[in-house]
Amino acid sequence: MLTCLANNFLATLSSSQVTSVSYSLTSSNATGYWSNLPTTLATRHGVTLGSLTTAQKTAAMAMLNAALSSSGQTTMSELLAADDYLANYASGYGSGLYYVSFLGTPSDSSPWILEFTGHHYTFLASVNGSYVSLTPNFVAVEPVTWTSGTTTHTPMATRRNALLAMLTGLSSTELATAKLSQAYDDVLVGPQKDGNYPSTKQGIAVSSLTSAQKELVKAAIKTYSDDANGTGQSDAYTTETALASTYIAWASYSDLSTKGSYVRIDGPRVWIELSVQNGIVLSANHYHSIWRDRSTDYGGNFTF
Structure with missing residues (x-):
């Protein structure tokens, strides 16, 4: 499922965008481009959610959600919302500044990794024939709690x-x-x-x-x-x-x-x-x- 959805997402991208999201499956690429710092202070690989068209973002979110359980989807959406909240107070934050990339080519036979990373949330979903790992998974939040309208987020x-x-x-x-x-x-x-x-x-x-x-x-x-x-x-x-x-x-x-x-x-x-x-x-x-x-x-x- 994850491989299929990854290829569906890739099919929505332009040739230059495909190049921007595609990296070799190496240790340096895997370890070196995720951080707890805002994207203005630490380099990420890939394309940002904010740069995608509506159709491309829909395909991206379908893929990202497939890597996650229901609780995982809630974690992701809430932490992206936290970054949107921070964007009201400082530049360099927001859900649009989260990056999607691939290490290796999405395949049912060869190993590859889907990387999703931004300021306070990162996961690396690894596939090797089957889906084997969501880690490393960095989960952080500022603020710990906030209210939007009548909804309190924690x-x-x-x-x-x-x-x-x-x-x-x-x-x-x-x-x-x-x-x-x-x-x-x-x-x-x-x-x-x-x-x-x-x-x-x-x-x-x-x-x-x-x-x-x-x-x-x-x-x-x-x-x-x-x-x-x-x-x-x-x-x-x-x-x-x-x-x-x-x-x-x-x-x-x-x-x-x-x-x-x-x-x-x-x-x-x-x-x-x-x-x-x-x-x-x-x-x-x-x-x-x-x-x-x-x-x-x-x-x-x-x-x-």
């Missing part, structure tokens, strides 16, 4: 609340065991930090937790991994075997509200981080977070 509340429930489900002793000695002002394995995992797992082992506590860990993982449409990543992360080798940890503040709050989940494959930071455009805090997969980031095509 795009990352489900993630933040599930991670908070995971931490508050620990006893005081367990919470102390899970605390990291180092402070973090951003995610550790973010853009251009591929493979920057700690050499040993830190925090508290999920294997030591009760069944109810393990369910809270699984729920927190799924707020990220359930955004993928059919990659199998979510199920792989939450088996008893996987959880037996998973650790959770936090730093500085466990309330996930105070600036400097930080939390992570580190499994045999899954890596999730959330960092609470000062606002950049607005005064309130904002969130950075990342979901990675040690095995299938970029489709498992590269080693870091």
Whole structure:
């Protein structure tokens, strides 16, 4: 399905646009052109949503939505809306400044990647015969909440609340065991930090937790991994075997509200981080977070 929709999108483009979205499937192309910075400060590959005709954008959105579950589609639309909100206060923001590109040629037999990237949201959907990965998936938001008309938007509340429930489900002793000695002002394995995992797992082992506590860990993982449409990543992360080798940890503040709050989940494959930071455009805090997969980031095509 994703390959078919990718080719449908390509068919709507002019020859110059096809050239603009097409790149070789190399490590440098995969890792080097996504960022948490606005597009005025960091180079992206591809064509912007804002440059597309109505028909082209319709085809692009059909393709992007196919990579995502229903919850993933909501995540994407809400984070694009957040960037549109920021555009009211500063230049260099907006949903029209999100880029679409392909690494490799969309095919049912050869590996390729659909990259969608902009200021506060990126996914790299990797296909290798079948759809195998939505990671790296950078999910961030400023502002954390805003109101448009009568609608209040809180795009990352489900993630933040599930991670908070995971931490508050620990006893005081367990919470102390899970605390990291180092402070973090951003995610550790973010853009251009591929493979920057700690050499040993830190925090508290999920294997030591009760069944109810393990369910809270699984729920927190799924707020990220359930955004993928059919990659199998979510199920792989939450088996008893996987959880037996998973650790959770936090730093500085466990309330996930105070600036400097930080939390992570580190499994045999899954890596999730959330960092609470000062606002950049607005005064309130904002969130950075990342979901990675040690095995299938970029489709498992590269080693870091």
